[in-house]
Amino acid sequence: MNEKRKLTTKDIVYSGVLAAMCAIATSLKIPFGVGAMVHLGTAFIFTVGICFGGVYAGLAGAIGSAFYDLLMGFSPYTAWSFIIKGTAGFIVGFVAKGVWPAPATSEGSWAWRALIGCVLAAAWTLGGYIVAWWQITGSLATAFANIPSSLMTSGVGVVVAMILSPKLRKTVNR
Template sequence: MNCKRKLDVRDIVFIGVLSSMCTIATTIKIPFGVGAMVHLGSAFLYTMGIIFGGVYAGLAGAIGSGFYDLLMGFSPYTLWSFLIKGIAGLIVGRVAKGLWPESTANTSKLFVRAFFACILAAVWTLGGYILAWWYVTGSLATALGNIPSSLMTSGVGLSIALLLGPKLRKLLRR
């Protein structure tokens, strides 16, 4: 499909719905170990990238994650999340599917493309949030101390996205 197409009303509605779903998914926490929590925002973002492509996942991730930070009292991270999660969604969607929902990526290698896409997005997210944590807290030690939780969240997100993404994409193509 044309990579330079413009957003229409249908696109804006879908992105709005996906943004709100991203916010909700980020509020869902799973206890992981002693005192650790993993949220499902990354799982949702990666899955949407695999299904809908980079534009939808990027905008939904940026808006949904930024709104989550505003809603839950993490306002110092709002701009950071907007940029980090927006680009992460763009990375997953672009590598796994293409830019737009109509893009036709090679489905025979979808699992490999989706796995690689999620790994790239996880690395981007980790690097971005290390900078964000360092900037907001003023402590590199605190920023580096958050690495395990970021990796757990991305790992859970990758696992869920690789289970759901290809199946949902196939179902939605019908």
């Protein structure tokens, strides 16, 4: 298990840069359905979790996704995104790498942990956004109608993260 440590200035700077990159990745989207979208923000969060661990992915996902919602006029979703995407980032990072960045592990074991972390984070995200859509729109039918776009976004996120992460992990671990 990783040793206990506190956030350093370096951690805060990295988290801020990763959060900004998450907001940018979320803006790379393909509209789908009513108010739904398939975007690369989830892929970014999953990749950060696999490469950097739960704290960085959680902070990047929470701040970046909430900032995107606030800037792009999705303000009713800002608090929801902060909690849902932040927790999803922490989940994938914690399962794949641990709370903080740790030394590299064997190549075979990280891939399974990364995949399991991504699937758990995707399930959390789907459940969280069903509740968010229901509360914001007032319609459970609308919430359920957005399930395919959430699954597509998470599916794209898993595929992109599993393709990018092996190369990025080698660079990060140097």
